[in-house]
Amino acid sequence: MNSDTRVAWVTGAGSGVGRACATALAEQGWTVALSGRRAPELAETAGLVRAAGGTPIEVPFDVAADDARDLVESIAAATGTDRLDAVILCAGSNTPRRSWSDQSMAEFAAVVQTNLLGVVRSTDAALPGLRSASGVLVVVSSIAGWRPSPGAGVAYSASKAALAPVVRTINDQEADSGVRATLLCPGDIDSDFLSQRPVVPGAAARSAMLAPSDVARSAMFAIDAPRHVRIDELVISPLSQRSF
Ligand SMILES: NC(=O)c1ccc[n+]([C@@H]2O[C@H](COP(=O)([O-])OP(=O)(O)OC[C@H]3O[C@@H](n4cnc5c(N)ncnc54)[C@H](OP(=O)(O)O)[C@@H]3O)[C@@H](O)[C@H]2O)c1
Numbered sequence: 001m002n003s004d005t006r007v008a009w010v011t012g013a014g015s016g017v018g019r020a021c022a023t024a025l026a027e028q029g030w031t032v033a034l035s036g037r038r039a040p041e042l043a044e045t046a047g048l049v050r051a052a053g054g055t056p057i058e059v060p061f062d063v064a065a066d067d068a069r070d071l072v073e074s075i076a077a078a079t080g081t082d083r084l085d086a087v088i089l090c091a092g093s094n095t096p097r098r099s100w101s102d103q104s105m106a107e108f109a110a111v112v113q114t115n116l117l118g119v120v121r122s123t124d125a126a127l128p129g130l131r132s133a134s135g136v137l138v139v140v141s142s143i144a145g146w147r148p149s150p151g152a153g154v155a156y157s158a159s160k161a162a163l164a165p166v167v168r169t170i171n172d173q174e175a176d177s178g179v180r181a182t183l184l185c186p187g188d189i190d191s192d193f194l195s196q197r198p199v200v201p202g203a204a205a206r207s208a209m210l211a212p213s214d215v216a217r218s219a220m221f222a223i224d225a226p227r228h229v230r231i232d233e234l235v236i237s238p239l240s241q242r243s244f
Helices: 016-027 039-052 068-079 105-133 154-161 163-177 192-196 203-207 212-224
Strands: 007-011 031-035 055-058 086-089 136-140 180-186 233-236
Touching: 007 016, 007 068, 007 105, 016 031, 016 039, 016 086, 016 212, 031 039, 031 068, 039 055, 055 068, 068 105, 086 105, 086 212, 105 136, 105 154, 105 163, 136 163, 136 212, 154 163, 163 180, 180 212, 212 233
Parallel strands: 007 031, 007 086, 031 055, 086 136, 136 180, 180 233
Antiparallel strands: none
8 A cells, every 4th residue: 555545444334424435535545444234335335436546445344243443453454554544433223113102122222332332442443543643533423413303213312412422532532642533413314324214204305305425525524624623523404404
């Protein structure tokens, strides 16, 4: 790898926002480690990264179950450097059963495992690489973690709201090593994620939502900022967004 090449790790890279972020990084020539559970979807994103001018590394990874340190080691082995110039944590999940009347504790735990513990484990494993590069961490939360959104579900809202202190403590404690973290809180996005809603939106509703590329553009705004500038939090919604 050329010593000027920047290395990013994107979780949830097989679809939606993660795929759009990987493609946006590739357009700037980054080497992008792509992780997610579904290998065929990662391979498809890898093709898009290559076509956009980047270098993909496919590293299948379940944020709820696999060891994030092993994953980061495999990225270092593939790139020949331990630096991580950017890490974008997009992996997330929800369930259609979202209220106290129908949620199950097993599903609640699974959502927290992915949305909160998955982010914390990934962040913990990525920090040495981020320190080496004075890199940028982007944590994809949700507008449902930014303000109360009962429709998004108890587990989802609670797990996403818990990401604010994760990002804030990184920024308090890691500034001296040059690491900067951004909490990115999007409203409705037209992606596969909507299939997890109790009532799946139709084409008309989807057409008014954010596109994954809109969210990727916000992530790139944080990543492209000069090294002395930290974007602590970004909230991005479609014009049509209302409380739900
Ligand atoms: N769509 C929305 O309206 C919306 C709004 C606000 C925030 N968000 C957030 O945006 C992020 C990206 O979602 P999206 O809209 O782009 O939907 P998406 O296309 O469904 O993306 C979610 C990604 O997370 C990955 N993922 C889920 N569980 C995982 C696990 N245990 N380990 C590894 N990867 C896992 C999935 O890949 P695999 O299944 O291959 O693992 C998938 O690529 C999520 O964190 C979501 O909470 C979405």
